Amino acid sequence: MFAAPDPLVDSIIEATSPSGEGIVNLREDGIRFQGFTVQNNQGSALGGYGINTVVGHSGYLVTNNVIQGNPAGMYYNSSGATQSQVTRNCIRLNNTGFQVQPAAGNGIYSDQGLDNALIDNNAFFQNRNGAITLDKFQNIVRVDINHNVSHQDEALLNIFRSNDSVVADNQAVGNTGAAIFIGDDNHGLQVLRNTVQGSYDGIRAQTFSNVGSDQVLIGNNTVQNVTHDGISAGPNSLTGSTVSDNSVTGSGHDGVLIEDEGGNSGNVVTRNVLQGSVQYDCEDLTTGTGTAGTANTWTDNQAATSNPAALCPRGPP
Incomplete structure (x- = not known):
């Protein structure tokens, strides 16, 4: 079993987003988000994520986080002007509202556009739809998915x-x-x-x-x-x-x-x-x-x- 995060030593962000967005929403170019546990968003009928990046910006770096217990771990979208990276995260058990809430059961999900992006060296565990699911209403272009480990995801x-x-x-x-x-x-x-x-x-x-x-x-x-x-x-x-x-x-x-x-x-x-x-x-x-x-x-x-x-x-x- 995984050890629960310790609030005495870990930086924990835990909340519910009633609007179907993320607990953490990154909405500018070049944001670095590192070293947090992002967990237990209960979401809504619109869904919900641990971390949300928006397609109007790029250059995100999301690294060395634990993302767990949300409907979906991360909503990963980017314009591609500068490469965005999701690296060295532990993304597990994001299944809240599975088969009920949109995108639930995914570790990383994208459908609004993802261009010039890297998903590298992450560990995924028991996300019931997929560790990574990339679809599009806009483009999925130039995405590199390298050196990741998936155990018991769909x-x-x-x-x-x-x-x-x-x-x-x-x-x-x-x-x-x-x-x-x-x-x-x-x-x-x-x-x-x-x-x-x-x-x-x-x-x-x-x-x-x-x-x-x-x-x-x-x-x-x-x-x-x-x-x-x-x-x-x-x-x-x-x-x-x-x-x-x-x-x-x-x-x-x-x-x-x-x-x-x-x-x-x-x-x-x-x-x-x-x-x-x-x-x-x-x-x-x-x-x-x-x-x-x-x-x-x-x-x-x-x-x-x-x-x-x-x-x-x-x-x-």
């Missing part, structure tokens, strides 16, 4: 409608959903060198609006002992993308799976090492002029089982 990351962002060198353990969930309409997203252990899915692309993602690179990730699929693309969710140089071991369903709905085409799956999957190490359910009658190109993968059978010929042990 996901390390849910990302929607982003451009030119990077997810690299993170660790996800025991996520109850997909550790890295690539939702609708992402472009130029790079998912690199992440480690996933014991989650439900490893890396999953899926669209809810029939608008998939393109030019995604999923490379050099390690996925071990997930309940379902190691790396997968749901119907109509991924085109013109690359899945390369990943290691996937011990998946409860498939190692790499591309589902069929006519929209997953033009992808390259290459140089992956896939082993110990319960169903298939390689599976592609699309049809077309690609490898083994699929709509995609599969080359140089090491795998024992595949569907169609010629998709991934058995490689070296």
